[in-house]
Amino acid sequence: MAILVDEKTKVLVQGVTGRQGMFHTRSMIKYGTQVVAGVTPGKGGQRVDGVPVYDSVAEAVEKHPEINTSMVMVPAPYAADAVLESLDAGLRLVVVITEHVPVHDAMKFIRYSSYRNAHIVGPNCPGVITPEASKVGIMPGHIFKRGSVGIVSRSGTLTYEIAYAITSSGMGQSTCVGIGGDPVVGLDFIEVLEMFRRDAETEKVVLIGEIGGDLEERAAEYIRKTGYPKPVVGYIAGRTAPPEKRMGHAGAIISLGAGDPDSKVRALNEAGVSVASTPNEVVKLLKAV
Amino acid sequence: MKLYEYEGRELFRRYGIPVADSVVVESVDEARRAAESLPGKVVVKAQVLVAGRGRAGGVKVAETAVQAAELAGRMLGSEIKGEKVEKVLFTAYTEIVKELYLGIIVDRFKKAPQVIASAEGGVEIEELARTSPEHVLKVEVNPLLGLTDYQVRRVVRFMGLDGGLADQAGRILRNLYRLFVEVDCELAEINPLAITPDNKLVAVDSKVIVDENALFRHREFVRPSEGTGLEEEARKLGFTAVELDGDVGIIGNGAGLTMATMDMVKLKGGRPANFLDVGGGAAEDVVEKASRLLLTHPRVKVLFVNILGGITRCDEVARGVVSAYKAVGAGKKIVVRMMGTNEEEGKRILRENGILPYDSMEEAAETAAKLVR
Numbered sequence: 001m002a003i004l005v006d007e008k009t010k011v012l013v014q015g016v017t018g019r020q021g022m023f024h025t026r027s028m029i030k031y032g033t034q035v036v037a038g039v040t041p042g043k044g045g046q047r048v049d050g051v052p053v054y055d056s057v058a059e060a061v062e063k064h065p066e067i068n069t070s071m072v073m074v075p076a077p078y079a080a081d082a083v084l085e086s087l088d089a090g091l092r093l094v095v096v097i098t099e100h101v102p103v104h105d106a107m108k109f110i111r112y113s114s115y116r117n118a119h120i121v122g123p124n125c126p127g128v129i130t131p132e133a134s135k136v137g138i139m140p141g142h143i144f145k146r147g148s149v150g151i152v153s154r155s156g157t158l159t160y161e162i163a164y165a166i167t168s169s170g171m172g173q174s175t176c177v178g179i180g181g182d183p184v185v186g187l188d189f190i191e192v193l194e195m196f197r198r199d200a201e202t203e204k205v206v207l208i209g210e211i212g213g214d215l216e217e218r219a220a221e222y223i224r225k226t227g228y229p230k231p232v233v234g235y236i237a238g239r240t241a242p243p244e245k246r247m248g249h250a251g252a253i254i255s256l257g258a259g260d261p262d263s264k265v266r267a268l269n270e271a272g273v274s275v276a277s278t279p280n281e282v283v284k285l286l287k288a289v
Numbered sequence: 290m291k292l293y294e295y296e297g298r299e300l301f302r303r304y305g306i307p308v309a310d311s312v313v314v315e316s317v318d319e320a321r322r323a324a325e326s327l328p329g330k331v332v333v334k335a336q337v338l339v340a341g342r343g344r345a346g347g348v349k350v351a352e353t354a355v356q357a358a359e360l361a362g363r364m365l366g367s368e369i370k371g372e373k374v375e376k377v378l379f380t381a382y383t384e385i386v387k388e389l390y391l392g393i394i395v396d397r398f399k400k401a402p403q404v405i406a407s408a409e410g411g412v413e414i415e416e417l418a419r420t421s422p423e424h425v426l427k428v429e430v431n432p433l434l435g436l437t438d439y440q441v442r443r444v445v446r447f448m449g450l451d452g453g454l455a456d457q458a459g460r461i462l463r464n465l466y467r468l469f470v471e472v473d474c475e476l477a478e479i480n481p482l483a484i485t486p487d488n489k490l491v492a493v494d495s496k497v498i499v500d501e502n503a504l505f506r507h508r509e510f511v512r513p514s515e516g517t518g519l520e521e522e523a524r525k526l527g528f529t530a531v532e533l534d535g536d537v538g539i540i541g542n543g544a545g546l547t548m549a550t551m552d553m554v555k556l557k558g559g560r561p562a563n564f565l566d567v568g569g570g571a572a573e574d575v576v577e578k579a580s581r582l583l584l585t586h587p588r589v590k591v592l593f594v595n596i597l598g599g600i601t602r603c604d605e606v607a608r609g610v611v612s613a614y615k616a617v618g619a620g621k622k623i624v625v626r627m628m629g630t631n632e633e634e635g636k637r638i639l640r641e642n643g644i645l646p647y648d649s650m651e652e653a654a655e656t657a658a659k660l661v662r
Contacts, residue, residue, distance in 0.1 A: 023600070077505055102503035103395050104473050107432040110400050138569075140599040140629055155545020156569070157597045161650065164597075164628070181544055183475070184400045210545055213397040237548040240555045241564070244340075245531045248544025248566040250502060251397070258415075278553060280651055 001201040002130040002175040003150070003192070004093060004119070009134045010066045012057065012091070013038045014082045015074035015098075016048050024073065024097075024138050025049055031141040033134045036064045039082075040074075057082075057089040069093040071127065071136050079123065080105035087116045095136050096122035096186070100250070106184045113186065120186025124250065126156035126178035137178065147172020149286060150196040152189055153208035154181050154215075154251070158237055161279045162208060169283045174202040181249030183212070189219035197229060204231045204286055207273070211238035212252045212259040220267035231289035234268045234275040235282055236261050290499050290510065293336045295378045297495025304468040306461050306479070308492045311380040320361035323379055324354035330382035331357040339370040347374070350382060383491050388481035389448050390414055391462060392496075393430075393469045395476070402430040402469060404440070404462065408449045410481030436466045457490045458482075473503030519563060519586060526578050528565055535560025536661050538583035538592040540576075542567050542601045550595045553650060559658030562589045570600040576609025584617045591622045593657040595650055598629025605631075607638035607646075614644070622660045626653035 011028065015021040016038025026049050029035050035051050037060040044055035054060040061067050070086040072079055072094060079098040086094045087109070094113070101123040113120045121128055127137015131144035139156070143164040149171055153159040159178055166173060177192050179185050189207060196202045209216040216236065223232060239261045241247050243254040254260050265275045274289065276282040292300070295313045302308055312323040313336070324331060331354070335347035342348060347369045351357035361377040368374070388410035396403040405414060406426045418425045426447040428440050445458045461482070469477040478496040485491055504511050523530030529544070533551075537559045541547030544566050551561040563586075567579050576594075583589050592614075596606045606627060614623055626647040627635050636646040647653035 076502060100502040102473055102506075103475065103500050104432070104470060104503065107395065107400055107402070111432050138600060143629070153545070155543065157541070157543030157599065158545030158549050160597050160599060160629070161546055161549070183395060183397050188398075208545070210548060215397065218398055235549075237545045237552065239552045240533075240561060241548060241551070242531065242533065246529075247531060247548050247564055248529045252544055252548070277556060278651055279549060280649075 001199050002133065003195040003199050003202070004121070004128045004175060004177060005069065005130050005134045005136050007133050009069050009136060010034050010036045010064070011136055012036060012060055012067045012070045012086070013051070014057070014070055014072045014086065016040055016051065016053055017043045017046065018073060021073045022048050025051060027141070028135055031135050033136060036067050057085045061089045061091070067091065069095065069136055072096045072098055074098060076100040076102070080109050083109040083120065084112065087113055087118055092118045094118060094120050095125070095127050096120060096180070097125060097127060097138055098122070099124045101182065103182065103184050106182060110184065110186050121177065122180040122185060124182040125180035125185070126159065128175065128177050130175045131173055139176070139178070143167055144176065145172035148174055148201060148203040150174045150199065150202035150205045151176040151208065152192040152196070152205065153178050154210050154249070155208055155237060158279070159208055162206060162235065162282050165280055165283045166206075166286065169287070171283070171286065174199060181210075181251050183251040189215050190222045193219060193222065193228065202230065204233070204289060206282055206286065207232055207234045209234065209236045209264055210249070210252050211236070211241050211247065211254050211261050212249070214258050216264035217267040220271040220273065223273060224271040232273045233282055233285040233289060234265075234273045235279065236264050236275060290501050290504070291338045292497040292499060292510065293338065293376070294334060294495050295336055295376065296510070297497040298492070300468055300472060300497060301492050301495055304464045306464050306468070306492050307490060309381045309383050311378055314361060314377050314379065315365070315375065317358065317362040317365065320365070320377065321358040324351070324357040324361070327354070327379055327381050332380045332382055333357050333360040333364065334378040334380065335364045335369055335374040336376040336378055337369045337372040337374055339372045342369060345369045383483055383493055384486050385481070385483040385493070386486055387484045389484070390480050391465065391482050392476065392478035392480065393465060393474070396429065399429050401432050402466070404428040404430060404436070404444055404466070406444045406448050408447070410483070414480065430466070435470070436463060453488060454484065454490060461490060472497070472507060473500045474498060475500050519582065522582055523565060526582065527575070528567055528579055531564040533561050533563055535562045536588050536590045537657050538562045538586060538589035540565050540567060540579050540583065540592065540594045542569060542571060542596050546595065546597055550593065550650065550654065553654040554593060554658055557655045557658040559654070559661060562586065571606065573605045573609040576606050577613045580610050580613030581617055584613055584621050589621065591624060591657050591660045593653065594623070594625045595653065596627045596629070598627065598632060601629070602631045603627040603629060603635030604638060607635035611638060611642045611644070615642070624653050624657040624660070626650050
């Protein structure tokens with residue numbers, strides 16, 4: 001089972017001819033992901049690691065109607081247009097890796113995706129991986145192992161750290177979803193938790209949050225109110241971050257009366273979620289729940 | 290990016306939101322001339338970005354032009370909550386009958402703009418929303434459709450306005466929304482929005498935060514970094530850094546992992562000196578620059594480098610760290626933890642240069658914390 005991506009995922013890479021686009025296309029193919037086509041306007045007719053490149057998403061989808069997922073790696077000023085293009089071509093999952101996408105652009109394409117019955121993951125995210133099946137993202141595949149722990153996270157490398165700790169302990173992951181470090185992202189904690197709830201393969205969930213906003217508090221409220229049936233372990237990064245300073249991620253800032261880490265930990269604890277104070281402790285807590 | 294009040298006012302003016310006449314000055318001479326240009330009482334406002342400026346003495350009312358110039362002279366070059374005052378704003382004094390609140394934010398949970406309004410202005414809106422939520426109206430706007438007429442009517446009614454004032458408020462809200470969208474704002478706030486004795490609405494203060502990711506389409510607001518020395522240096526080199534007050538320098542790759550590294554050092558009894566994220570795929574020269582920056586920082590006693598190699602290669606990191614340490618590391622200690630792509634090669638380079646690499650982030654953090662004690 002797993003969620004969002006699996007063996008049947010057929011990927012289109014937007015921005016496939018860029019340096020990052022080429023690198024990660026190769027790495028995804030090596031991992032076993034079915035990368036069917038790429039798009040870069042003006043570069044149609046080329047090939048990247050054997051993957052045919054088209055000028056537009058419409059052309060790519062016409063030639064390869066099996067495409068069901070797009071991964072966007074185009075530069076931030078053009079990212080919104082790329083997402084809209086995929087949504088209009090009827091794709092149901094668009095994973096936006098690009099960092100520095102303007103928040104007004106994100107609000108627009110995220111709202112639009114809901115009218116197209118599609119999901120957006122990101123922007124500013126590492127992507128989604130279902131170990132040993134498919135990765136649509138930029139994470140190092142070898143640290144993941146198929147198993148029963150679902151991970152949902154606002155971070156990239158921190159997710160790898162925790163996923164690796166889980167793998168090293170002998171457990172594995174069903175699917176890992178990096179929802180992105182921006183203030184406004186497509187799928188959020190609640191939506192991914194809901195998917196994990198319905199996924200038979202996922203037995204436990206790890207929620208990796210960080211300072212900024214109140215998505216963690218909202219997730220805690222959802223867990224409490226719905227009597228979430230699967231054990232959840234949390235981790236919150238940035239407990240030592242000063243207020244009013246953006247800690248790398250656009251969304252990681254304690255500001256305008258929100259985003260304080262203690263409030264997140266408190267809310268999660270009140271919802272029955274144990275919150276680890278180190279990445280390794282996540283494993284201990286997972287074993288205990 | 291927070292705009293200064295005077296920049297916000299300029300935007301308000303451009304978007305048809307009424308503001309009192311004002312002048313910005315940067316020197317005492319300018320202040321003297323400017324004060325004369327405004328008849329009557331003048332409000333003298335230090336242009337700083339820190340919150341709580343009023344309570345810290347950054348806003349004063351002058352009865353005469355001479356007094357205004359004098360106040361400005363005292364403010365210019367002084368510090369308000371650690372921030373140097375380089376500009377002072379003079380505005381014509383506005384008689385106020387009542388203060389209202391009107392703002393628009395990006396709501397992270399709704400993933401949409403949200404209008405926030407209250408008939409009680411001049412206070413901190415977050416505080417008001419906590420203590421008396423019934424006095425604060427929040428209206429979600431569809432980012433694809435924009436503000437609708439019925440939403441405008443609802444907001445105006447909630448603010449308790451009718452007749453001419455309602456018309457003015459409706460116009461101000463529509464203009465504020467236009468500004469919010471066209472200037473790519475995270476926040477556009479009028480607090481207070483004042484009702485004057487002659488039944489006019491005037492924006493008395495402005496708070497505008499522009500999305501840094503959208504600055505490519507708003508070149509006019511691009512300005513040199515406003516951070517501390519380390520933050521400014523890091524930005525020039527293309528990193529994100531935040532300065533803290535401890536003595537353990539921190540380098541990580543990825544914002545989440547770097548924050549977790551800081552947290553871990555603190556948990557182990559150390560005090561982080563900074564947050565510095567070298568980002569994904571950092572090459573040798575990038576890591577060297579970052580390492581040099583921290584090793585030459587007077588407060589840093591130990592440098593802790595924590596790398597999880599995905600697109601970042603551990604061998605590149607090792608080379609960068611080693612060459613910085615050899616060049617400027619005298620008298621400083623260094624702890625490196627690396628894992629992932631080309632880990633073995635990276636560790637070999639470190640060992641050959643007398644640096645013992647760590648596998649575990651926790652052990653490495655513990656060592657870094659111990660070394661400063």
